[in-house]
Amino acid sequence: MKIVMLGAPGAGKGTQARMISEEFGIPQISTGDIFRANIRNQTELGKKAKSYMDQGLLVPDELTLDLVVDRLAKDDCAKGYILDGFPRTIPQAEALTRALCEQNSKIDYAIDVEVPDENIVQRMSGRRACPVCGATYHIHFNPPVQEGICDECGAQLIQREDDKAETVQKRLDVYHAQTQPLIAYYKEQGCMYSVDGTRTMEDVFNDIHKILK
Numbered sequence: 001m002k003i004v005m006l007g008a009p010g011a012g013k014g015t016q017a018r019m020i021s022e023e024f025g026i027p028q029i030s031t032g033d034i035f036r037a038n039i040r041n042q043t044e045l046g047k048k049a050k051s052y053m054d055q056g057l058l059v060p061d062e063l064t065l066d067l068v069v070d071r072l073a074k075d076d077c078a079k080g081y082i083l084d085g086f087p088r089t090i091p092q093a094e095a096l097t098r099a100l101c102e103q104n105s106k107i108d109y110a111i112d113v114e115v116p117d118e119n120i121v122q123r124m125s126g127r128r129a130c131p132v133c134g135a136t137y138h139i140h141f142n143p144p145v146q147e148g149i150c151d152e153c154g155a156q157l158i159q160r161e162d163d164k165a166e167t168v169q170k171r172l173d174v175y176h177a178q179t180q181p182l183i184a185y186y187k188e189q190g191c192m193y194s195v196d197g198t199r200t201m202e203d204v205f206n207d208i209h210k211i212l213k
């Protein structure tokens, strides 16, 4: 089962991808997480990606594509995967389609988590992330048991640099211009599904579960 999660930044893609990953036993592959790990480890890729991410811009396709293709070739992807944050541009989607086609495969489900821009600002400003295990919380909607501490690994939670108010609007503009067209792209491919992402995480997950069954 190969799944692509679509939706604005902060719509809940990562939250849902994590739940799907646990339920179906397939890996969640987040390009954002991969870039952040590279920034932490101060790799060449991390240094290049950071300058774009800090401005709320997309990392160029040429830095993103090979990384994903290499990741998808790993053994744990054999039964399928959930792509969270990739593709984000039409050229990325076309490259993914081509890479899968070469293996006689395709994306089975593209799931758009629909959340209006008005709600996004609140979602992103309250997001807290674990820099160690990648778990995501929200100060109101999904708080950790102990404030500021990850439930899963005990690390100190952080606010992502690009979740600060000044970058959020830029990221939304970039989403509408470059990523939203993917909805029409996957509709054309006949695998596009939408869920109302404004409800609770559990309700959204139930809808996705029905689609995947």
Ligand code: ADP
Binding pocket: 007, 008, 009, 010, 011, 012, 013, 014, 015, 016, 123, 124, 126, 127, 128, 136, 137, 138, 139, 141, 142, 197, 198, 199, 200, 201, 202, 204
């Ligand atoms: P994305 O991966 O699309 O950028 P996240 O999954 O990180 O988004 O979610 C953004 C923020 O909104 C996080 O703080 C998360 O805890 C919170 N969140 C996710 N889903 C919901 C929901 N259904 N209701 C309220 N808050 C949510």
Ligand code: AMP
Binding pocket: 009, 010, 031, 032, 033, 035, 052, 053, 054, 056, 057, 058, 059, 060, 061, 064, 084, 085, 086, 087, 088, 089, 092, 162, 171
């Ligand atoms: P995310 O964690 O998905 O919100 O991504 C954080 C940031 O990483 C984005 O704002 C982009 O700068 C960068 N990024 C993540 N995935 C991609 C991608 N597929 N293409 C380009 N940039 C990406």
